[in-house]
Amino acid sequence: MLRNPLDAAMAGDALSDLLKTVRLTGATFFDIKAQDPWAVCSPAPSSILPKILPGADHLISYHVLTSGRCFARIIGKEAIVVEAGEVVVFTRSDPHIMSSNPDLRADPPPADVLEIASASQKPFHLNYVSGEGSISAGLVCGYLACDALPFNPLLEALPPVIKAGDSKGDAGWLGQFIKLAVSEVAQKRAGSETVLTKLSELMFVDVLRRYVESLPPQQTGWLAGLRDPHLSKALALIHDRPAHNWTIESLARESALSRTVLAERFTRLIGIPPMHYLAKWRMQIASELLSTGNSNIASIAADIGYESEAAFSRAFKKMIGVPPSAWRLGVRAASGSGSDEAPETEGEPRNELID
Structure with a gap:
């Protein structure tokens, strides 16, 4: 590994x-x-x-x-x-x-x-x-x-x-x-x-x-985002602190960009908005913990920034297509199930990213 x-x-x-x-x-x-x-x-x-x-x-x-x-x-x-x-x-x-x-x-x-x-x-x-x-x-x-x-x-x-x-x-x-x-x-x-x-x-x-x-200067995509010092910083912040109560404003501030510029540049280069990326990254971490660890679902929910197991389970099933308990058992969603959408999180209660 x-x-x-x-x-x-x-x-x-x-x-x-x-x-x-x-x-x-x-x-x-x-x-x-x-x-x-x-x-x-x-x-x-x-x-x-x-x-x-x-x-x-x-x-x-x-x-x-x-x-x-x-x-x-x-x-x-x-x-x-x-x-x-x-x-x-x-x-x-x-x-x-x-x-x-x-x-x-x-x-x-x-x-x-x-x-x-x-x-x-x-x-x-x-x-x-x-x-x-x-x-x-x-x-x-x-x-x-x-x-x-x-x-x-x-x-x-x-x-x-x-x-x-x-x-x-x-x-x-x-x-x-x-x-x-x-x-x-x-x-x-x-x-x-x-x-x-x-x-x-x-x-x-x-x-x-x-x-x-x-990569040419006009290239877009996740790897192109790594070359941008501000977006690279934003990605590192999300990856390093996935449980943090990020907002567009706080992420932009720590990435040395304005809220508007961060949202536009992140979406254009990475392909999805910053808060959508955060939601998907949290679920990636959760899926690994479910597959390889022994932590209970409530602990995993807390580790990625959810205040309740129920909120996490709803979010996981909505995005991944199966409940966390099923994923742990090796069950994967059928093709086309689950949701690839995650709304912006501004103004929503903490940890209710995709409910």
Whole structure:
């Protein structure tokens, strides 16, 4: 689970808070050595998720090219070139193929290979080299799992594919990750699985940072909001103190903006009004506490700013589609149920955000 590494690297910011709350966790499954021609197809997310983070509903795939050159493509889409020293991340884990030629096809690995891989010491080694042929590409491939529901604005802000790195050598964290990953795979030292898991989580953070820095000035969305110093402050305040009795005025004051400017800029860049965001963030925290902790519902209600269990339960069911007790048991709302709306909270009693 991505706790201490992120806390040390990015303490106190909205991205760190989000990644902790949606339970981002990594796993490295495959070390691949290949000889031309070769092609590898991604397995179905449903076959991987239960092995990484039981109960999670979103899978992210990544491939680090440690040597050679290859092509990466979502099935039905255009291929992109990946050079040694680069990483390609499929943020929605769409069915994709890594190959020596962009036109090659491949089938997903059989179920028994995934079972053996998940039960063995990671990374699991796959050899696509025949006879005395030379290795044309080396990859470290793995996965990250997280919660998409009830509220993960990061996932909505990411494109399906992100490529990062520097084929000519990268002195930054991503370059160090690739060097360490190669070393861990080659030396097979005790604890390599844990080291690679944590490295993959930090690698993803660095990929996100690079993506944010590359966004054009006119870009909107949650990640674009992180670049705005005032909105970044507002998001951090909401994340750090979700139980606080926030109003537009108090949030604007602490973000060094006027009430009107904060409301307009937040809604334009983030996509929803600040108080709506607060309501959804509170429910995201509550859903994690319900799924992973032993606190009773009244305690959870108090932790996110509700003065009564009844008010919290009504709000949770209205937004999520099922009562808190059902969510704790693993019941999820049917598609289309629940409400994605939350009214502004000004003038309303504290904690009655969406009643």
